[in-house]
Amino acid sequence: SQELEQSPQSLIVQEGKNLTINCTSSKTLYGLYWYKQKYGEGLIFLMMLQKGGEEKSHEKITAKLDEKKQQSSLHITASQPSHAGIYLCGAAYSGAGSYQLTFGKGTKLSVIP
Amino acid sequence: EPEVTQTPSHQVTQMGQEVILRCVPISNHLYFYWYRQILGQKVEFLVSFYNNEISEKSEIFDDQFSVERPDGSNFTLKIRSTKLEDSAMYFCASRPGTGNNQPQHFGDGTRLSIL
Incomplete structure (x- = not known):
């Protein structure tokens, strides 16, 4: 089984609709990072969560880390075509060392105008 | 805003040849990493580098791979004898x-295609 599961794998929404992407870990997270990737391009950092219950927002995107630190959700309010892309969650499982990230398979988001 | 730059953007190499991928990390950053993403698969950690030595590496990072920080700005990944699966x-x-x-x-990223 995967260490980090993302759901759904893909999502098609009408512009203006809200949506949620989930990221579930099989182990306790030390840190959870959300990135956005456009096809063939690099990963753009969105948000980082570390404390159980933590919630962060940037523009229309909100990310939460649950109390038990094993699941995170990314919520987009009033989606726009610019939100389209692949959303990746990355987990740090240790507070020591280099904080290497383990990534989920990603959620492909399409926004229909 | 400072950014990480990678060259080349696309590299095509014959199987068995050596390839060097180059990176200029953000100035004053101290930890450097290489990850890879095979087409259609997830991003995988290869190696981390700190204080001029490898900090951690994954099982993927075998003897065919090496990293170097030859000067104060560049960080390179070398694959000694490329295989098709390195694409x-x-x-x-x-x-x-x-x-x-x-x-x-x-x-x-650098898209590496092995022929």
Whole structure:
């Protein structure tokens, strides 16, 4: 089984609709990072969560880390075509060392105008 | 805003040849990373580098791979004798330093195609 599961794998929404992407870990997270990737391009950092219950927002995107630190959700309010892309969650499982990230398979988001 | 830059954007190489992928991390960052993403698969950690030595490496990072920081700005990934299965997008990343509240910043990647 995967260490980090993302759901759904893909999502098609009408512009203006809200949506949620989930990221579930099989182990306790030390840190959870959300990135956005456009096809063939690099990963753009969105948000980082570390404390159980933590919630962060940037523009229309909100990310939460649950109390038990094993699941995170990314919520987009009033989606726009610019939100389209692949959303990746990355987990740090240790507070020591280099904080290497383990990534989920990603959620492909399409926004229909 | 400072960014991680990678060159080339696309590299085509014959199987068995050596290839060097180059990265310029963000200035004053101390931790450097290489990840790869095989087409259709997830991003996988290869190696991290700190204080001029490898900090951690994955099972993928075998003897065919090496990393180097030849000067104060570049960070390179070398594959000695490429295989077909090395075809992937390779991403370089950097972060400011120790401390648990600093994200990794990624470059746009080098697409490596092995023929």
